[in-house]
Amino acid sequence: MTTNLVRLLECNIRNSKATVAQRTMRVFSSQQEQSSVEDDEEFRVLNLRTIKQQARRRVIKKDAVPPPRTTHMPVDQDWSAVWSGPRSFHPASVPLPLRQGYTERGAAAPSKYANAELMKIPNFLHLTPPAIRQQCEAIKKFCTPWPKGLESEATWKAIFPVEVITTDYCHSLPTIRHPEARRVTITLNLVDLKFDAHAKDKFLRLVGERYNQETGVLTFTADRCPTRKQNYDYALYLLTACYHESFVTEPWEASKSEADMEVYLFERNKAKLSAEAILNWNVNGEKQAPSATYAESVEKLINEGENEYNIAKYKEEVLKMLKIAN
Amino acid sequence: MLQPFRNLRLTLPARCASALSSIAANTTASSADASPAVNSGQIDKLYSKLEIELRGIDPAVLKSYTWFATTAAEHLGIELGKCWSPRKAHHERMTLLKSVHIYKKHRVQYEIRTHFRYMNFHKLTGSTLDTFLEYIERNLPEGVALQASKTELQQVPEHLQQPPEQV
Numbered sequence: 001m002t003t004n005l006v007r008l009l010e011c012n013i014r015n016s017k018a019t020v021a022q023r024t025m026r027v028f029s030s031q032q033e034q035s036s037v038e039d040d041e042e043f044r045v046l047n048l049r050t051i052k053q054q055a056r057r058r059v060i061k062k063d064a065v066p067p068p069r070t071t072h073m074p075v076d077q078d079w080s081a082v083w084s085g086p087r088s089f090h091p092a093s094v095p096l097p098l099r100q101g102y103t104e105r106g107a108a109a110p111s112k113y114a115n116a117e118l119m120k121i122p123n124f125l126h127l128t129p130p131a132i133r134q135q136c137e138a139i140k141k142f143c144t145p146w147p148k149g150l151e152s153e154a155t156w157k158a159i160f161p162v163e164v165i166t167t168d169y170c171h172s173l174p175t176i177r178h179p180e181a182r183r184v185t186i187t188l189n190l191v192d193l194k195f196d197a198h199a200k201d202k203f204l205r206l207v208g209e210r211y212n213q214e215t216g217v218l219t220f221t222a223d224r225c226p227t228r229k230q231n232y233d234y235a236l237y238l239l240t241a242c243y244h245e246s247f248v249t250e251p252w253e254a255s256k257s258e259a260d261m262e263v264y265l266f267e268r269n270k271a272k273l274s275a276e277a278i279l280n281w282n283v284n285g286e287k288q289a290p291s292a293t294y295a296e297s298v299e300k301l302i303n304e305g306e307n308e309y310n311i312a313k314y315k316e317e318v319l320k321m322l323k324i325a326n
Numbered sequence: 327m328l329q330p331f332r333n334l335r336l337t338l339p340a341r342c343a344s345a346l347s348s349i350a351a352n353t354t355a356s357s358a359d360a361s362p363a364v365n366s367g368q369i370d371k372l373y374s375k376l377e378i379e380l381r382g383i384d385p386a387v388l389k390s391y392t393w394f395a396t397t398a399a400e401h402l403g404i405e406l407g408k409c410w411s412p413r414k415a416h417h418e419r420m421t422l423l424k425s426v427h428i429y430k431k432h433r434v435q436y437e438i439r440t441h442f443r444y445m446n447f448h449k450l451t452g453s454t455l456d457t458f459l460e461y462i463e464r465n466l467p468e469g470v471a472l473q474a475s476k477t478e479l480q481q482v483p484e485h486l487q488q489p490p491e492q493v
Contacts, residue, residue: 086467122467124390132394136401139461143402143454144370150449153374160372160479170463171471192482194489236483244490 068092080131087126089118094125161192166228183223184231186239190216193243201262203246264302266295275321294321371452375407375477376459380443382470385415388443391470395462399447402458407446415439 069092073082082093091098091112099109100117112118150156165185169178190211195203204211210219220238222231258268266272275290297317301310319326378395382388392409399406417437424432450458459474466472 086465121384122387122469124394124467127394127465129397132397133401135461136398139457140402142457144451145403146405146449146451147372150372156372156374156479160481162480162482163374164478164480166476166478168459168474168476169472170466170474172468188482193486196489199489240483240486243486247490 070095079128080126080134083125085126086122089121089123089125091115091118157189162186162188164232166232180223182226182228182231183221184228184235186220186232186235188218188239190218195246198249199246203242206242206246264299266299271298279321290321291317293317371455372479373450373452373455373476374448374479375475376447376450376455377475377477378445378447378462379473379475380445380470381440381473382443383439383441384469385411385441385443387467387470388441391465391467392443392445394465395445398461399458402454404450404454404458405448407448409443409445411441411443415441 073095089112091114094112096112098112098115098118100112100115101110103109110117150159163186165187167181167183169181171178193203207218211217212219218239220235222235222238225231225234261268272290272295275294276287279288279290294317297310297314301314304310380388380391388411396406396409417439419435419437421433421435423430424434447458455476463472
């Protein structure tokens with residue numbers, strides 16, 4: 001015990017002496033700078049045995065991981081400033097105790113830290129209700145209200161009967177083009193175009209499949225041109241051409257015989273001559289024509305077929321024409 | 327981000343139009359910056375319907391996006407129509423041999439599931455439709471495709487209003 005203490009004291013004294021000596025050396029060396037540099041350098045040792053010195057391992061300095069941002073977030077912060085745009089999920093920025101993923105039965109789902117499940121799915125954290133409201137208020141000035149007086153479909157159909165249907169596509173392909181985007185469909189009701197009897201018949205023959213018999217809607221679809229504008233022009237051209245062509249009467253149209261007629265017309269048929277012959281029996285002066293109601297009843301009887309109502313109507317008209325009391 | 331482009335697009339024609347003809351009834355260049363959409367100098371189009379079809383592999387994402395789009399429409403004062411989705415996804419299956427060469431009885435099947443969702447909006451003017459569509463298209467999440475069908479209303483062209491006089 002005592003020997004140890006003595007040794008320690010000696011050591012201290014030696015150290016103190018050495019420091020004093022160093023100080024004196026320093027004072028001295030400051031006067032002669034050149035010599036001091038040589039003194040500071042270690043004495044070079046001749047290394048006879050070439051022992052490889054161990055390569056010192058590089059210590060990579062890492063900054064200490066800061067605590068998650070969520071711990072510093074005030075309760076009433078502006079969330080749209082924290083998460084302003086689309087971004088994949090980051091656990092340290094979202095102050096929610098989220099859990100996601102599959103585990104064994106009974107165990108809790110993995111937490112949000114280092115959870116790939118939460119990063120895979122696109123999130124909507126930038127589109128919170130306040131953010132949507134804020135953005136909509138900013139863009140609302142570019143919107144215009146729907147004009148008054150066009151509230152119902154019937155009111156706008158009266159003024160704007162033509163509908164033009166086009167389609168836009170937004171997708172994540174390398175190209176922004178879509179072959180279907182060029183397609184243009186124009187629809188309108190047949191009653192919105194003005195026709196005479198001949199023109200209407202011819203128009204319906206020209207448009208063919210484009211006319212829907214049940215709804216009375218004409219549909220022109222064009223997708224043969226490369227751009228939408230061209231297709232729109234082409235569809236309108238088709239409509240215009242069919243409409244104007246339907247008013248042209250070709251010379252060969254006069255040769256339409258009774259076998260080519262699609263409907264029975266009283267004016268063109270034997271029934272009219274017979275009725276006139278009966279009415280004008282032995283009449284020399286003014287000739288009498290059969291009544292319009294009689295003509296209508298005959299046309300209905302033949303065009304719609306013989307049903308109870310048509311036959312009763314025909315009988316009534318015949319009795320009236322022949323002046324027979326029943 | 328969106329604002330400067332819009333302003334540019336809408337105010338420029340107004341200035342040009344006013345410079346060219348000051349008599350035009352629609353152009354009032356004095357209040358061009360107050361409400362640029364109204365004074366752009368061109369007649370607004372009318373759309374009776376905007377139908378949006380969404381396709382994606384994740385129904386939850388489509389649902390969230392639908393909620394976002396309908397909320398935005400509500401804020402912008404757009405009339406909302408029917409929003410719906412078919413109950414089942416569309417499965418596109420591909421069946422291959424499990425082995426490289428033989429063993430025809432043993433197959434492996436891959437499939438792509440596509441979920442659909444539809445939204446309808448009614449009675450939009452041209453500027454409203456452009457604004458709304460651009461807004462929701464910019465916020466489209468990755469892996470979702472959007473198809474927007476627009477039904478524009480037009481008058482009968484002038485040359486079709488009366489039968490042709492001479493043919």
